[in-house]
Amino acid sequence: MRSNSRVKIGALILIIFTMSTLAQGPSQIESDRLFLKLSEQAYDLNQRNDFDHLRNIPAIDAALSQHTVTNLVRAFSMMSDQVDPYGLQRVFVIEVMPTNEIENLISQLNDVFEVEYAEPMYIRELYDTQFTPNDPYFSQSWHHPVVQTPEAWDIQTGSEDIIVAIVDTGVDTDHPDLYDNLWTNPNEIPNNGIDDDLNGHIDDIYGWDFTQNDNDVNHQWNWHPNGAEDHGSHCAGIAAGVTNNELGIAGASHNSKIMTCKIFPYTSDAAAANAILYAANNGAQIISNSWGGGGSSNTIQDAILHARNVRDAVVLFAAGNDGSSSPHYPGANEGVLCVGATNSSDGRAGFSNYGTWVDMCSPGTGIWSCVDRDNPSHNNWYAAWDGTSMATPLAAGIAALVRSQFPNMSAEDVESRLMDGDDVGSLQMGMRVNALKALTAFNISHTPQGNILDPSEDIIISAEIFADLGATMTTTLYYSNSGSNMTSLNMAEDSPGVFSATIPAQAGGSIIEYYIQAQDGEGNLVFHPLTAPEVPHFFTTGGVGFFTTHVFDDAEIESGWTLGLASDDATAGQWVREDPIGTLDDGEPVQPEDDHSQTGQLCFVTGNAEFTGDNSGAADIDGGATTLLSPVYNIPPGSQPILSYWRWYSNDLGQNPGSDIWQVEVSSNGGDWMILEQTNESDNSWSEKQFLLTNLFDVPGSIQIRFTAEDAGSGSLVEAAVDDLRIFYPGELAFIPGDVNLDGQINVQDLVLLVGHILGNASLTGSAVFAADYNIDGDVNIQDVVTLVSAILD
Numbered sequence: 001m002r003s004n005s006r007v008k009i010g011a012l013i014l015i016i017f018t019m020s021t022l023a024q025g026p027s028q029i030e031s032d033r034l035f036l037k038l039s040e041q042a043y044d045l046n047q048r049n050d051f052d053h054l055r056n057i058p059a060i061d062a063a064l065s066q067h068t069v070t071n072l073v074r075a076f077s078m079m080s081d082q083v084d085p086y087g088l089q090r091v092f093v094i095e096v097m098p099t100n101e102i103e104n105l106i107s108q109l110n111d112v113f114e115v116e117y118a119e120p121m122y123i124r125e126l127y128d129t130q131f132t133p134n135d136p137y138f139s140q141s142w143h144h145p146v147v148q149t150p151e152a153w154d155i156q157t158g159s160e161d162i163i164v165a166i167v168d169t170g171v172d173t174d175h176p177d178l179y180d181n182l183w184t185n186p187n188e189i190p191n192n193g194i195d196d197d198l199n200g201h202i203d204d205i206y207g208w209d210f211t212q213n214d215n216d217v218n219h220q221w222n223w224h225p226n227g228a229e230d231h232g233s234h235c236a237g238i239a240a241g242v243t244n245n246e247l248g249i250a251g252a253s254h255n256s257k258i259m260t261c262k263i264f265p266y267t268s269d270a271a272a273a274n275a276i277l278y279a280a281n282n283g284a285q286i287i288s289n290s291w292g293g294g295g296s297s298n299t300i301q302d303a304i305l306h307a308r309n310v311r312d313a314v315v316l317f318a319a320g321n322d323g324s325s326s327p328h329y330p331g332a333n334e335g336v337l338c339v340g341a342t343n344s345s346d347g348r349a350g351f352s353n354y355g356t357w358v359d360m361c362s363p364g365t366g367i368w369s370c371v372d373r374d375n376p377s378h379n380n381w382y383a384a385w386d387g388t389s390m391a392t393p394l395a396a397g398i399a400a401l402v403r404s405q406f407p408n409m410s411a412e413d414v415e416s417r418l419m420d421g422d423d424v425g426s427l428q429m430g431m432r433v434n435a436l437k438a439l440t441a442f443n444i445s446h447t448p449q450g451n452i453l454d455p456s457e458d459i460i461i462s463a464e465i466f467a468d469l470g471a472t473m474t475t476t477l478y479y480s481n482s483g484s485n486m487t488s489l490n491m492a493e494d495s496p497g498v499f500s501a502t503i504p505a506q507a508g509g510s511i512i513e514y515y516i517q518a519q520d521g522e523g524n525l526v527f528h529p530l531t532a533p534e535v536p537h538f539f540t541t542g543g544v545g546f547f548t549t550h551v552f553d554d555a556e557i558e559s560g561w562t563l564g565l566a567s568d569d570a571t572a573g574q575w576v577r578e579d580p581i582g583t584l585d586d587g588e589p590v591q592p593e594d595d596h597s598q599t600g601q602l603c604f605v606t607g608n609a610e611f612t613g614d615n616s617g618a619a620d621i622d623g624g625a626t627t628l629l630s631p632v633y634n635i636p637p638g639s640q641p642i643l644s645y646w647r648w649y650s651n652d653l654g655q656n657p658g659s660d661i662w663q664v665e666v667s668s669n670g671g672d673w674m675i676l677e678q679t680n681e682s683d684n685s686w687s688e689k690q691f692l693l694t695n696l697f698d699v700p701g702s703i704q705i706r707f708t709a710e711d712a713g714s715g716s717l718v719e720a721a722v723d724d725l726r727i728f729y730p731g732e733l734a735f736i737p738g739d740v741n742l743d744g745q746i747n748v749q750d751l752v753l754l755v756g757h758i759l760g761n762a763s764l765t766g767s768a769v770f771a772a773d774y775n776i777d778g779d780v781n782i783q784d785v786v787t788l789v790s791a792i793l794d
Helices: 011-021 040-045 050-055 058-064 104-111 142-148 149-153 229-240 269-281 298-310 388-405 411-419 435-439 748-759 766-773 784-792
Strands: 029-040 069-074 091-096 116-121 130-134 163-169 206-207 257-262 286-289 315-317 337-342 360-363 368-369 382-385 442-445 459-467 473-481 485-491 492-495 500-505 513-519 523-529 537-540 548-553 575-578 582-585 588-591 604-607 625-629 642-652 662-667 673-680 686-690 703-710 716-729
Touching: 029 050, 029 104, 029 269, 029 298, 050 058, 050 091, 050 286, 104 116, 116 269, 116 298, 130 459, 142 149, 142 360, 142 388, 149 388, 163 229, 206 269, 229 257, 229 286, 229 368, 229 388, 257 269, 269 286, 269 298, 286 388, 298 784, 315 388, 315 411, 337 388, 337 411, 360 388, 368 388, 382 548, 388 411, 388 435, 411 435, 411 686, 442 513, 442 523, 459 473, 459 513, 473 500, 485 500, 500 523, 523 537, 575 625, 588 642, 642 662, 642 703, 673 686, 703 716, 748 766, 748 784
Parallel strands: 163 257, 163 286, 206 257, 286 315, 315 337, 337 360
Antiparallel strands: 029 091, 029 116, 069 091, 130 382, 368 382, 442 459, 459 500, 473 485, 473 513, 492 500, 513 523, 513 537, 548 716, 575 604, 582 588, 604 716, 625 703, 642 686, 642 716, 662 673, 662 703
């Protein structure tokens, strides 16, 4: 969220930007209209009718006299008693006969002392992509569980008092999943031809069409190249479609009202600015805008700031769909909550714009919502669409839930709750919205405790609790040692909002599981991690030397890994087991130069190429995914195993950074795979990941791990590596590998039992099975016989 301080764009910079973008499709400007804002002093001295305001100033009159002026009106309809800190009443729209000299006229007017600014009107576009219509079901709406709206609905489903304005193409006022949630103007008598509420619009029952200046807010057909004329209905359904009515989709806010502000198909900055002002002045607490493109407009900026800072409305804008980091307007304006789009993997959607100017992100791919059955392009009630257009109304609907739960909360505080979502990695789009977190009256910030090397140390666990001012909080730390019952410790408040407790020093070779619970005076509970108490945090004490290592694979010898699957589609950069050759991009590391092991040279790496200077992109992953599959590892019964591996992942360099997926999965039966990690965030260095397997499986008899790296963005530089996989656990082994008869020795008697088991003449059970799997590859077979013979002969 950008600061609230006014930043006025200098006339020269504005003109240069206008000229540089004039020829670009989405950045075209209107050739027959412009905005002009008088200075305060000039306005105060010239308060006559609209023409006299400007024609009474000689320098303005001289510039306009070179063109045929067809109209000159105030940009906004302002009530006489309306607060106007941004000088909206000083903004005029000048209409002239179409000319290719519009930028020269703007330049001349910006040289006039009495003019605060003159600026073009940009031709804005919808932020949509092609859609695939089909029959929708709630179960297909993947975005709801991701942002935890179902859990949030246990707290709040949305109030009828909260109005969400959809500034877009209009809304199908007869849609069965929208009709009951349409805002109707309470101060307007329908169809009497009178402006009953004196807001400047006659019979504006559902809202207003700002392009044709009438009250028909339904869609118009046959003007959009992708058939998305009903874009506004799709956005409206995502934000506040009727829910629990046995029809179609579920809106984020079930009961909030949808105000329709239509600015397409004949959109202009004048229509857009007036739509934002209308929404704010007529009670919309949330204003959702899924459109943009072109340069920054001071006039739209002022309308946004008026809506936010005078009317306390949350103004959301889509970031745009160009896959670019360049700021797009109005999304990059002040006072805007700018929303990027994520995919179902919690990565950046490939089309989404990104950068420091994007405040937050929200799901925006394959989002089911309402469309207009009268649209000749699809003739359906529902469709799944992609775009930051979809991400924005989802965030707007969640904002409506927050304002329903906390009706006195300021726009700034609502924005903070929306932005304080889930950290899904370095997507350059802020955090991904989480409805439950936004609705919770308080939350916990905590950095998980890392492994403790010195077991004699006490362990201090601290957390910061963010709660409403004056809230009474009770914070408790729960911990256990290697599967024991949880012990509770009261966390003391060391400073305002900061709590801590001390776990006494634990013996080396311990697995400490813990979680933090905070409770307010009303009995509301919040946990860290969110999966607690079922799946808590964990750390180990004393280092790996205090544990029993069951498997250690440093990739130095062939041990049964599969380098690539038949389903892989990468055209380059497939997994190999080699000594990695480092690659760079402008001096930044892409592929590691060395493996991770302290001894040895080899690791699993995605491609290898001879070093030639920077070597940017040499043998990196291209065109799809490549998979590395581990052997099957048997897990001893009764153990508390930890899976650990070191990995390298790089995807933040090249032409399309942050759009590629790294995923690690584990299976205990060879068929059902559970995601251990999935990220778009680069490390560009070796990083250790650890997982307590008993948090994932009740009793894992065996496990297998697969690592997938994918090139999903054109021009990306994607490299990955894996090394030093280890499975270890506290305590001693219940067997010695190769000691099949469990007598404490490895000899020919063990060999006889092993061969008998393979031939079916003997049956091994329990620890004897694990001892017989001498090479720990998950199978008792002839390879174990060969390696056991070698061990006996040695």
